[in-house]
Amino acid sequence: MKTTWLKTALALAVGAMSSQTMAAGFALNEQSISGMGTSYAGRSSSADDATTLFGNPAGMSRLTREEVSFGAAAIKANTDIKDASGSFNAGPLNGPTSGSNDGDMVPATAVPMGYYVNPIDDKWALGVGVYVPFGLATDYESGFQGRYFGDYSEVAVITVQPTISYRFNDKLSVGFGPTLNRITGELQSASPSIAGDGRVKVKGDDTAVGFNAGVLYEFTPHTRMGVTYHSKVEYTLEGDTKITGAGFGAANGSKYDASLDLTTPESVDVSLTHELNDRWTLYAGAMWTRWSRFEAIIIENEGVPGPLKGSLAPIVEEQDWHDTWSYALGAAFKLNQQWTLRTGLAFDQSPTNNTHRSPRIPSGDRTAVSFGLAWDPTEDVTVDLAYSYLWEEDTKINRSRSYQNGALVQNYNATYENSAHGFGASLSYRF
Structure with a gap:
């Protein structure tokens, strides 16, 4: 029992890296509802509204009027767990692990967003998102x-991102924005003993700085590429x-200072937008994400009393995630001056691997289809609506843990079937 709680906390931290979100790993795609309608196929090249501040800050140079855009996406995930089994293979708890496997462990979640862009002149634009x-x-x-x-x-x-863009000429624009990022988390798990389950709760937060940068090149007035x-x-x-x-x-109810190093990965998004004619616009995109940075989790704990110090040293648990690619194709059809229809198809690789995947990292490769609708009641207002549905390949969990003293080997095996619905709505207003 001396090592149980820290190892459980470690598994929890690993679990923080994944859920049935609308992107691979623990990333979210929901920063633009107009982009959601095309499965984000033209994220770095479309520059249709103020949400380009995230998709490609260089795209702000295409906006000719001061604009504010705000909205939210709701995510509802579904999980079926089949063929589940668990056991302790040694020690006083030897035998099957009791419990249920209801699935659907991801509550409905709302993802908000808001952007403001102000073109200063025909060269410079400023914004914040x-x-x-x-x-x-x-x-x-x-x-x-x-x-x-x-x-x-x-x-x-x-994330808060103040951003600036500059247009060199009719073809080339660049953009840059530092990001101020606040992360918070609460992670919990059960801990086994012959006296009954205990509970481990880990809470932490931090603030850190990064940046986003982009380039937009317009080959013709109808074709452009963004990176x-x-x-x-x-x-x-x-x-x-x-x-x-x-x-x-005697340690029941104890609290210890804890720290966890975590790096969210860099990514490169490349996309192409082509206006086929006055009605049809086509999009294609690909994104590379460096998930291989997530090799292991290390938890440090301080203030541990003497009897527990030997078992609460830092523990390293391998994760060995790999870099991923996602691909998307999309199209928009302009019915008339007021209505535009969108659709898209995307494929997203999972960064997890069969060796280290756990119940808290149950994701596999996924496919998503999206539909969108834009309504322009006036020249100043646009309302965007979008719907996405994703499904994953069946994902197998084969998880085991051995405690340091060798007294207990713990197992959990199951097959997860994951899917998710995404709904989005946003309002853009131009001054």
Whole structure:
């Protein structure tokens, strides 16, 4: 039991890296509702509204009027868990692990966004955006069979990005914006003992700086290509780890200072927009994300009393994520001056691997289809609506853990079937 709570906290931290969000790993795509309608196929080249501040800051140079855009996306994920089993293969708890596997552990989640862009002249534009680039929320039922590998996670990154763009000529524009990023998280898990389950709760937060930069090149008035670089951001989450339950003995109710280093990965987004005619616009895009930065989790704990120091040294658990690519194709059709229809198809690789995937990282490669609608009741106002549906390949979990003294080997195996619905709405107003 001396090592149980820290190892469980470690599994929780690993769990913070994934959920059924609308992008791979623990990234979120929901920074633009107009982009959502085309599965983000033209994210770095479309520059249709103020949300280009995130998609490609160079695209602000295409906006001719002062503009504000705000909205939100709602994500509803569904998970079926099949063929589940769990056990302790040694020690006093030897035998099957009891518990349920209800699935649907991701609560409905809202992702807000807001942008403001002001073209200063025909060369310069300034703007600021607030959005959520990474996040998750998972909450398994009480008594989940895989609870010892983590049963609750809530992590979010909120970003503020002041941005500037410059247009060199009719073809070339550039943009740059530093990002101020705030990360918060709460992670929980059960801890086994013959006296009954205990509970481990880890909380932490940090603020760190990164940047986004982009280039937009217009080959012709109807064809343009964009490249956007989103930098890595390095965090050191500081908070505390609290343990409760009779199995912790005299340490029941104790709280210890904790820290966790985490780097959100850099990415490169490349896309092409082509206005086929007055009605049809086509989009294509690809994005590379350096998830291989996530090799392992290390948790540091301070203020641990003497009897527990030997078992609470830093623990490293391999994750070995790999870099990923995502691809998307999209189209928009302008019905008339007021109505535009959009659609898109995307494929997103999962960064996880079969060796280290856990119940808190149950994602696999995914496919998404999207539909969007834009309504322009006046020249000053645009309302965007979008819907996305994604589904993943069946993902197998084969997770085990051996405690340091060798007294206990813990297992959880299951097959996850994941899907998610995304709904978005936004309003853009031009002054």
